[in-house]
Amino acid sequence: MPSPDSAPNRNTRQRRAIRDAFVTADRPLNPNEVLELAAAGHEGIGIATVYRNIKNLVEEGWLTTVELPGESARYELAGKAHHHHFHCKQCGKVYELSGCLSGFKAMAPEGFEVTGHEVLLYGVCRSCGEAR
Amino acid sequence: MPSPDSAPNRNTRQRRAIRDAFVTADRPLNPNEVLELAAAGHEGIGIATVYRNIKNLVEEGWLTTVELPGESARYELAGKAHHHHFHCKQCGKVYELSGCLSGFKAMAPEGFEVTGHEVLLYGVCRSCGEAR
DNA sequence: CTGCGTGCAAATGCTTTGCAAAGAC
DNA sequence: GTCTTTGCAAAGCATTTGCACGCAG
Numbered sequence: 001m002p003s004p005d006s007a008p009n010r011n012t013r014q015r016r017a018i019r020d021a022f023v024t025a026d027r028p029l030n031p032n033e034v035l036e037l038a039a040a041g042h043e044g045i046g047i048a049t050v051y052r053n054i055k056n057l058v059e060e061g062w063l064t065t066v067e068l069p070g071e072s073a074r075y076e077l078a079g080k081a082h083h084h085h086f087h088c089k090q091c092g093k094v095y096e097l098s099g100c101l102s103g104f105k106a107m108a109p110e111g112f113e114v115t116g117h118e119v120l121l122y123g124v125c126r127s128c129g130e131a132r
Numbered sequence: 133m134p135s136p137d138s139a140p141n142r143n144t145r146q147r148r149a150i151r152d153a154f155v156t157a158d159r160p161l162n163p164n165e166v167l168e169l170a171a172a173g174h175e176g177i178g179i180a181t182v183y184r185n186i187k188n189l190v191e192e193g194w195l196t197t198v199e200l201p202g203e204s205a206r207y208e209l210a211g212k213a214h215h216h217h218f219h220c221k222q223c224g225k226v227y228e229l230s231g232c233l234s235g236f237k238a239m240a241p242e243g244f245e246v247t248g249h250e251v252l253l254y255g256v257c258r259s260c261g262e263a264r
Numbered sequence: 265c266t267g268c269g270t271g272c273a274a275a276t277g278c279t280t281t282g283c284a285a286a287g288a289c
Numbered sequence: 290g291t292c293t294t295t296g297c298a299a300a301g302c303a304t305t306t307g308c309a310c311g312c313a314g
Contacts, residue, residue, distance in 0.1 A: 010288050010293060031279085046296045051279060053294095069199030069250060072278070086240055089247070097239050104253060107229050108218055111258030115221070118201060120250040121236055126243030142268060142313050163304085178271045183304065185269095204303070 009060070014038070014045050018053045019062075028066040028074035028085065028094045068094065068120060084119040090128035097121065141188070146170070146177050150185045151194075160198040160206035160217070160226045200226065200252065216251040222260035229253065 009015075021037035022029060029037070035050045054075055057063040064078040068087060074094060086095045104117045141147075153169035154161060161169070167182045186207055189195040196210040200219060206226065218227045236249045 012288070012294060014295070044296090047278095048280075048297080049295055052281095055280095065202075067201030069201055070197075070205065073202065084239065086244060086246075095241075095244075097241070099239055101233050101235055101239070103233055104251070107216065107231055107233070107251070108253055108255065109227075109229070109258070111261060112218060112227075112253075112255060113261055114218075114253050114255040116254040118250075118252040118254070119236070119239075121240055121244075121246050122248040122250070123240070123244060123246040126241070129243060129245055144269060144313070146270070176271090179303095180272080180305075181270055184306095187305095 009056070014049050015053050017045060018050060019057070022063065022075070022077055026077075027096060028076040030072050030074045034075075066094070084121070086121045086123065086125065088125035088128055089122055090124050093125065095125060141192070146181050147185050149177060150182060151189070154195065154207070154209055158209075159228065160208040162204050162206045164204075166207075198226070216253070218253045218255065218257065220257035220260055221254055222256050225257065227257060 017038040018034055021034050025033070025037060031047065031050050031054060034054065035045065035047050038050065039045045054063065058065060058075065061078055063075045066074045066076055066085065068074065068085065071087075076096070080096070081098075082100060084097050084100060086097050087093075088095070100119070105114045108114050149170040150166055153166050157165070157169060163179070163182050163186060166186065167177065167179055170182065171177045186195065190197060190207065193210055195207045198206045198208055198217065200206065200217065208228075212228070213230070214232060216229050216232060218229050219225075220227070232251070237246045240246050
């Protein structure tokens with residue numbers, strides 16, 4: 001065992017399909033969405049494989065976890081600029097927002113050190129709004 | 133069935149214990165914390181009963197749900213003013229904040245209707261910061 | 265008394281894991 | 290050929306539900 005880390009990480013058909021799903025979708029996906037997207041073009045792919053690869057890609061730093069209150073975890077491509085998300089109450093999809101607000105540190109009481117924040121907007125996305 | 137709603141809602145020892153737990157703790161609790169707190173002074177109480185009563189109290193409007201990313205749902209007394217939460221990375225406790233920011237609507241793209249938002253601050257709370 | 269509420273255990277849904285077989289290199 | 294990855298099915302957890310008994314009203 002030379003280097004302590006360095007996962008071999010073979011380039012299988014399934015792993016390729018999963019990565020493609022994220023690149024193509026370009027929005028946070030949960031394991032189930034990944035399964036559907038990855039299984040779409042290709043033949044069958046197991047849900048366990050999806051979970052294993054996602055965990056793997058997160059450890060590699062290729063994906064980051066997006067946790068929304070009350071939802072199961074989703075994942076998106078890592079390396080994007082600081083951003084937050086919009087959750088459509090109608091279709092359930094999650095979109096990425098750009099930009100952010102400042103002044104969060106002022107919300108905490110004295111003596112509390114703020115090291116990060118999370119913002120989530122709820123509402124109706126454009127396609128759902130137009131459809132109504 | 134005269135009135136369509138109006139749950140009879142009997143005042144049992146267990147329900148009293150659960151309500152006490154929330155009043156005493158005065159911070160968001162998850163079902164497991166409720167179980168421990170409610171079971172503390174009194175004799176045994178079932179986890180199923182905790183879940184059933186929490187769901188009940190939420191429907192009644194006595195509790196509201198507090199969903200934190202990556203955590204199981206917590207609940208707190210309803211009727212408080214609009215506020216957000218602070219999650220201490222050290223001790224894991226969740227605190228209530230007062231105040232809020234404005235300008236969230238501007239974060240969404242055109243065509244997206246924003247009906248609500250959620251803010252969560254992460255960091256180190258006062259007691260953990262002092263202890264260091 | 266009359267039923268609602270409780271407790272237990274079984275059911276459920278999502279995620280993880282064990283193991284033998286298939287595939288990457 | 291060797292060693293990782295897959296697929297299936299079983300195991301784990303947290304939460305929910307069915308059912309018979311117990312307690313509140």
